[in-house]
Amino acid sequence: MSTKSSEVVDQAARGTARNRRTSSIGQFSLGDNASPSLSTMVPTDAQIRSSQHRQRALSNSDRPGAPSATDNFKKLGSIERMWMVYREAAYRKTWVTPLIMMLLPLLAFALSKDKSPSNPIYPFLFPSYKIMPVGEGSAVMYGKGKKDFCFVAYYTIVFSFVREFFMQQIFEPLAKWCGLTKPGKIKRFMEQTYSIMYYGIMSPWGLYIMRHMPLWYFETRPMYEHYPHKSHELDFKLYYLLQAAFWTQQSVVLFLQLEKPRKDFKELVFHHIVTIALIFCSYRFHFTWIGLAVYITMDVSDLFLATSKTLNYLNHPMTGPFFLCFMGVWIYSRHYLNLQILWSVATEFRTVGDFTLNWETQQYKCWISQYITFALLFALQAVNVYWLFLVLRVGYRIVFLEIRKDDRSDDEDEDEPEPEKDEVVRKARAIGIDRSSTNVDETKKAI
Template sequence: MSTLSSDATPSAVASGATRNRRTSSVGQFSLGDNASPSLSTMVPTDTQIRGSQHRQRALSKSDKPGEATSATGSDKKIGSIERTWILYREIAYRNTWVTPLIMMLVPLIAFALSKDRTPSNPVYPFLFPSYKIIPAEEGGMVMYGKGKKDFCFVMYYMLVFSFLREFSMQQILEPLAKACGLTKPGKIKRFMEQTYSIMYYGTMSPWGLYIMHHMPLWYFETRPMYEHYPHQSHELDFKLYYLLQAAFWAQQSVVLFLQLEKPRKDFKELVFHHIVTIALIFCSYRFHFTWIGIAVYITMDVSDLALATSKTLNYLNHPMTGPFFLFFMGVWIYSRHYLNLRILWSVATEFQAVGDFTLNWEMQQYKCWISQYITFALLFALQAVNAYWLFLILRIAYRLVFLEIQKDERSDEEDEDEEDDESKADRDLPAIEVNGGTDDETKKTI
């Protein structure tokens, strides 16, 4: 395998700096399932740019006596309430984490001000897991059941993940990308998305493995999935893990389906992957197949962690990009294919043979022929998408090793298109004088 190096001009070498090369295809390919679009990585539209211009003009003139006008361009003076609203809209436009933070704080403040801190408080299900089961014997294990209130928990933590994603990207990861020497807007955005993925999957992967380690499932044993069915209640850490995963995937799906960012070339595969994942999460939780679900969660999280790390190393032109890409290939094949195929085979062979196999709605016993077909179909669909992405991975590896092709046309074109959009946005948004300063100074004061 050839060594990847950076091109450098004589002046850059003299100053100790190097010029960024075009990103190689190692670690960069059309696998979008681990980093859906983010509000903070959107390219602003013409409408958004013009709206920001109008708000800036209105705020600028509102500080000058006799010149206050509304953000719509009319000559009427704006009052303090309207000015506050315009100011909020401009702040929220520039800082995409502000609105989810406000929405997240409302239930917290309401609960803090309430004297009722018990599950009877209507805000309680949004903040804390519901359906606590007190053990019959003292010192027994506290378990948690399931119900409709779990939707409240998932909805609230969709807001939490929205805030964490936008705040970390704008306030932490974007400065980090620039500190690492990235200058192109496209690469900075992709770096932000992949590094956020590392943060999330780097947390959930060990947590999932820790939970599994204390279960009969360890290590990816399939027979206990059916011996202990139905799984109507769980320990606290299991329930938190499962519902937080549901909130994360639901939040990403909303942003993806709203197409808040220009769809990428793997958009159809990405949408199909999210539909199947959400269906698996809901069905496994509702019909008590969560022991199958946690095994699938872990295989996806571990492989996504390796994928995001491989991409991030590539954006940074790190010397370990090539070796880590080979390591990533091994992790992907082992987790997304070997382990998932074992689970799929167990659904085909052990699902009916191990434990009760009958439909009983009163006893919440759903392990029957129809649930077997549905479970197998969803897992097979997920495996089909993974197989498509494995084909892309192997093709990149073949080109790199045998043809020494390091260019990935899809990735470079995508970055260049985004940079063109950014350049267009910059041209359409001239410096506007606000309070006697330029637009850049306004950003610092708002």
């Protein structure tokens, strides 16, 4: 988040901007992959003023007539000065705080003499509950337990750093290099390119894991024949826990509303609640093979969705054809495959394998788990049907009406200045006005 004077005027000019509807292909509201993040937040006037005060103090310069921030800074002790430096760095670079939080446990573990699993920091950095092979040729397996929460918590912070760093240091410059100039499109481009990076890694990884399991290709009977799944190989456990960390990071930022809610905010919150419930219940009660299949259907469809949106922001000639390709992938993965899984829960869940509740043997495949699993997957499917309606509506307008606009209320460029405000911003920049007012008329008078 930049705090230069010209951008302060930008903020003022945007304060009274009308909501304009300029969405096109790929900009329909499918919030489950339009992941909220700190780096795309719009700073408040109070944050901008505080940042300006810190910058004047840190640069040892004050403008004529402005409060002497430099004199106040000189009076501060070393700790207060360090705190001010950190606050300004964290304000301008939102990846600084998660970087520090990520490095502290690594540093503590590196300095520790004990590198074994008995080290209290070990569960945060590495998967726990390693089970040595019992026979020749057997694979090393990993069990489950409370320490897995430590792993998920730490890598939630790691994902926060990775997301903010890539968005600000790589994807924002990339957006500008690609010719994007409007703030709204730059922010959405940053979000979607990060989604492409994440889902581009997790989709093939999930398919690779499934390829080496009896589940290939989306076979449902093995989900119940081999139950309970109390232990997994290392790649499976890492995949599952990293997915949990990713969705936890998404949910925390979403529920704190650190970004302006979009049109489908309620559906998005509901989707995240259901997803987190599915992750926890499937892991705790050993239905992870079902979870793996659901993960893959979501990741593959989200990869195509993010790519479709990114092509649209770039006005690429393949936007239309790729959108139609995305429609096919979405319907196949989010509905055809998911409905197959849902149908298997309704039928094979009871008839294939043991069907009894036994807490001692951790056998949880019974009538109540069947109802809970079906209810959660059905709820997820209900949200997907709503988003499918939006997808089909855009597709209908493209094919039959040749309209490349969507009527969603919160469009991608709503924070962009209108022509009149562009002129105000240009003149204000020319004479170096630095204001935090949100009223464009006041900015005009100052000019």
